[in-house]
Amino acid sequence: MTYLALYRAWRPQSFADVTGQQHVTRTLQNALLQQKFSHAYLFSGPRGIGKTSIAKIFAKAINCKQEPLNEPCNECPSCRSITSGELLDVTEIDAASNRGVDEIRDLRDQVKYAPTEVDYKIYIIDEVHMLTNEAFNALLKTLEEPPKHVIFILATTEPHKLPLTIISRCQRFDLQRINHEDIVARLRFICDELNFEYEPAALELIASTAEGGLRDALSLLDQVLAFGDNRVIQEHVMQVTGSVNDKVLCDLMEQVADRNIPAALSVYDQAIRDGKDPKQFVKDLLYFCRDLLLVLLTPDISEVNQRGLLKKGFAEVAGKYSDQELMTMLEQVAKTDYEIKYINQPRVVVELLLIQMCRRDVARRDSDTMLEGLRKQVAQLEERIAKGVPVATQQVKDANRPKLSAGSQGSVQKDKLIEISKGNNIKVFDKIKGHWDEILEHVKREKVTLHAWLINGQPVAVYQTYIVIAFQNAIHRETSDQSANRQIVENVIQKMTAGKPFQIMNILMSEWNEAIAGTKDVSDEKNQENDSVKQAIEMFGEEFVVIKD
Ligand SMILES: [Zn+2]
Structure with a gap:
């Protein structure tokens, strides 16, 4: 007995068996109940999601005399001969191999004759976009004046390649990729029926790899069964697809979380030396990051629980990231996954991606x-x-042209700084400045990292209850300005000044210097403005310059 591929053996024979596509099957079943048919149907959508299967079920149901009306009985002679492909009145044409005008002309001659065994002659033309222009024209002539007893069912993965004149004569259905859970359910059903042993995670992985195509999923299941004597285990799926296992990706994302570039690159390097393909690596990383985000945002949803994501150390790795970080990284990985198809040095591109992920801040x-x-x-x-x-x-x-050294969020307005520099409380300021090293020392005891940021700054003024600290560097200012860090410095100073509460105001040295310059320039400002007006008049002529106050 020759082996029949799973996707053939388990091709659905009734609408009830079709996985997904309810929006299509429901409409077709209504047409069957009312016995009202169009002369032409167009099924479009990605490969391997059931276009020709649905077409054949529909062809059978149209010609089936048995109840119920909205399903083929699969028992009567008509149903059985359509299933086996022996009924001459129902013809399947693969346009990819019969592209020419001759085939379509033959078809035009044939459609004139009434069906011999059933009510309707049905032509299923697969990959119809492959027809030549002449063939399209011949087909169009038939569609323009179709004999009553003829129905065309056209299927295509690329509807945009069809002439509009053809599309407009068809009732159109867009079939969708089948969702993950539906594919897993179908795989589980088939394994149960055939008494195959399987790991749930293996079925999940097959479904992820198939990306919404049931035929691809079943072909992959076939390969895995052949690989591991009728057992479906995750390790075998990974070997067949060249996937990277979760342990490796967990390791990788831990190193990325620690911003450890050499370690992250070495995990990747080892995977490549183990024979993994960089493109597959990126694809697996994409799904892994997506899963991390799922675990982080919705640890309760059924998908997370069903797939046992929480057990495998996922939650621990996920917890090392913020959702924003993961979303940004997901975007980066998705971009690389898209671009890597067109790149000759995929390995280098993945290394670059990992470095970017480590250097995200x-x-x-x-x-x-x-x-x-x-x-x-x-x-x-x-x-x-x-x-x-x-x-x-x-x-x-x-x-x-942006100035990289310019201030950052939370900085103080120039006017305010000018006011502060004028009202500097010199007496208190001298005290703070005199004890600054001591203050730093106390901060260091509280939090070493904060000390490292804070030494980039120095006190420049004391104004009312504010101590102004100016930083050379924006990153140092920003980090020191986080409220927890500000609190530490304020507490230290409060202790040292015997309970007098001060608030810290962190600014950039460049802002401070501008403010000091501003206090000197205030009196000159009017003159400068007059100069500007003079220049403007020189450039544009007097009548174009209006001075507004
Ligand atoms: Zn039947």
């Missing part, structure tokens, strides 16, 4: 400071425009 901070720089420049420009000062092209260019 650096990238974010850079873009944050850039944004903040831009924001400041725009504000300055708006101020100038509001004053009616013309903005020269060169200045616009400079404004577009």
